[in-house]
Structure formats: C-alpha cells, structure tokens
Amino acid sequence: MVERTIVGAHYGLSGWLAQRVTAVVMALYCIGLAGYLLSLPYLDYDTWTALFFSQWMRTFTLLFLLSLFLHAWIGVRDVVMDNLPVMGSKSLQRRPVNSHGLEPTQKQLCKKTQPWGHVAQCFLKK
Secondary structure (H helix, E strand, O other): OOOOOOOOOOOHHHHHHHHHHHHHHHHHHHHHHHHHHHHOOOOOHHHHHHHHHOHHHHHHHHHHHHHHHHHHHHHHHHHHHHHHHHHHHHHHOOOOOOOOOOOOOHHHHHHHHOOOOOHHHOOOOO
C-alpha cells in the first residue's frame, strides 16, 4: 500500500473562519462607534475622553485592534502562501529583454555576450 504524504499548512477553514469572525467584530465596533458619534450634538475633547474613559470602550477598542491585527495577518499570510511558490525563483530572476519586450533567443544572447559576434564559438542548446 502506498502511503500518501500530505504537505502544506492546512490553515484553510480555521483561517477563513477567523477572518470572518474578526471582520464581524470590526464591523460591529465601527457601526457602534459611528452610531454613538452621530448621535452626539457636538463632539469636543471632554466627550471624547469620557467615551474612552469607560472600561467597556477600552475593552472593545482593544478587541478591535487585536481583530484588525489578526485579520491582516491571516490575509497577508494567505496571499504569501498562495502566491509565493508560483512566483518562485525562476520568475524572480532577472531576464534579458530585447527592444520589443521579448526574451532574446540563444543566438541573440551569444551575440550580445561576445563583442566580436562570433556565434560559432558560442555553445548553443539544440
């Protein structure tokens, strides 16, 4: 029997669920804060400090910031894990490009690398 080796981080469902939960927490915080600020007749320093003086607001603000950090972390991690292997080392190498934006052929590379232009001395791959 052949044993299959499974590779990868397997963050799929937990990462997806964590992003949805953190998005709901951030949305509720923003809606609640916007509703409170819009209900005030005027906003000055005293009302702002009174809002953040209460322990519940400090707690929800900390929860919002932690949710924001976790949401961004999961998003960046997933983008890097999904796209970095595709980019790989080959696409990150600097490739010579001719004036038309195309990669030169082996013959053109030999002419460029040898200033005297002797193609016969260049080792061309067939």
